[in-house]
Amino acid sequence: MAGVSKGAVSFALNDRPGVAEATRTRILAAAAELRWTPSHRARALSSSRALTVGLVVARAPETLGADPFFPAFIAGIETTLAARGQALLLQVVPDQASERRSYDALAANGRVDGVFLTDLRLDDPRPAMLEALGLPAVVIAPSPLECPWPVVATDDRPGIAAAVHHLVALGHRRIAHVAGPVEFVHTRSRHAAWAGALAASALDEFSSVHADFSAAGGAEATVRLLDSAAPPTAIVYANDLMAIAGMSAAQTRGLHVPDDLSVTGFDDSAIAGHLRPPLTTVRTDVVGWGRAAAECLLRLVDGLACPDVTLPPPELVLRSSTGPPRTTRETDSA
């Protein structure tokens, strides 16, 4: 010890007033010499704070890996947390029942000070549930919404709209949509953006199919659309994985992409630019999203207010999976 009481050390370490500058320096020097760091456990107990925030992900282990969202989002969260000595507690659970139990347990035994709420569903009970539990939360959603908690949003609608407008500009009229599972808010958001963009171009809403974000689901949805009475000349997918599988399914049927079918994805995943043809897709800054969400949650945990945040809109990345429809060409040449 540097000749002071443990209370003084506590003051010195937390930059609180009431310690002479000289003493503070002496204490810090002693701590450095002894390679001493305050025990996280004791600090958490006495300050009644867990110094940890939680993320509960309700997805089957397999589908987790296929989605580029979570790894990037987590990386973003980490960027912010690490700088403040906080940590992320991660839980992966198989279904919604387990998800509820997870939140209950996290709140009951005080393992975390707050949580992130992702994959928001329609009429999602979680915001109210967490309010009842008194566990601070930040909601990750495609746009601000009525909610007891701050919402950190990246509006995916401009991205989808840009994709549709791009296709319309290329001459497409029959533009279908392969959406995610109905229950998600972002599914509805992307679906609405697609429909809205069609309407804005004075086109009737064309066919859409709900799939499950998986490769198999995307392929199957694509086949369904292509088999319909009026097959689309372009398909806007709600994520890259389904778009890639759909593109392959179309190619397997002998269709040429983009001549016979244009395809757009969503995510701009790592492979998107290295396919045949390279995938036109929508890129969102998921890392930045995670960073912003973490900053918001930390403010909230500290008792500060955190207004809703809306991040810059996503960007359409033009590659070669989109082009003018063959019918247009034929008309042109005829």
Added chain:
Amino acid sequence: MAGVSKGAVSFALNDRPGVAEATRTRILAAAAELRWTPSHRARALSSSRALTVGLVVARAPETLGADPFFPAFIAGIETTLAARGQALLLQVVPDQASERRSYDALAANGRVDGVFLTDLRLDDPRPAMLEALGLPAVVIAPSPLECPWPVVATDDRPGIAAAVHHLVALGHRRIAHVAGPVEFVHTRSRHAAWAGALAASALDEFSSVHADFSAAGGAEATVRLLDSAAPPTAIVYANDLMAIAGMSAAQTRGLHVPDDLSVTGFDDSAIAGHLRPPLTTVRTDVVGWGRAAAECLLRLVDGLACPDVTLPPPELVLRSSTGPPRTTRETDSA
């Protein structure tokens, strides 16, 4: 309270002797009625255990999302941890220097009881470092090795060997390898498996290139190989992402897969079966690996011994990106 002291409650909750069965039931009933759960913080402090294990991942945020390994591995870990009320503390850091600091900090402030060591490198300083820090660890590697800690291994060599033998059986003689970054143990392991399988088939070691597991790296490596004096008729890639990008790069050059070039991947990622052509690849049970690693680490943390574990070898998944080389066909038909 159920008319007993807090010590008695502690005994009752931890199934320790010295509490009458009737009393125990009464205590548990009272706890349930009060919806009371022991405070994680207090328990961690007094029992000198963090009830948490850590995983430090040193990868750039972007590359993290591209790799199906971590999400699946984490999901496996969670399966085991959740069942025992333990939690996973995740840290994503950009480089090896930060990685060291992370381990130091985790050990110093006692946030975790043990850690997982992944992406083991040649002459990796981390096992010794953690031994010096006194922080239990479990090493995730492709095969058992000299190490102060238990090693949980999935031997990837049989998978690579199976891929090579499959290609040899198809008639390939010029089989190249696109490996991962040199520094990783699993890179060397897969490279050795490729070379060993060639030798076992009485073939000379053919060309190999180190890439970085990214799509761009895989494409570039592929072009290098195809531009060489003796281009391969088949390429064994160290992961799916590079294989997919390589396959597209070859196709873009006008090559037909598999007629002009056969391709195998590693991971069996979600898209692998939904490409054109579907990718022949090696599947490992990463979720099971995470589960086994977590079980081992928990034993270690409890002071029990944990022998090295070797999981079932990976499995070659045959799809259509591999086939007889065109030269062979010509020879056959000639």
Added chain:
DNA sequence: CGGAGTCCCTAAACCGGTTTAGTCAACCGC
């Protein structure tokens, strides 16, 4: 010169469990 006001720092309570030492009643055998 005495009292109020500051500034620094210490002593001790406190967070909510675990764990050791010790109390007390019932039971045992001789």
Added chain:
DNA sequence: GCGGTTGACTAAACCGGTTTAGGGACTCCG
């Protein structure tokens, strides 16, 4: 009937910090 065990439980110390109450020295002011 009495010392010795045993079983069930309580009281209190303890984990390692944070935080409140308070004490001593010094300054300022009338």
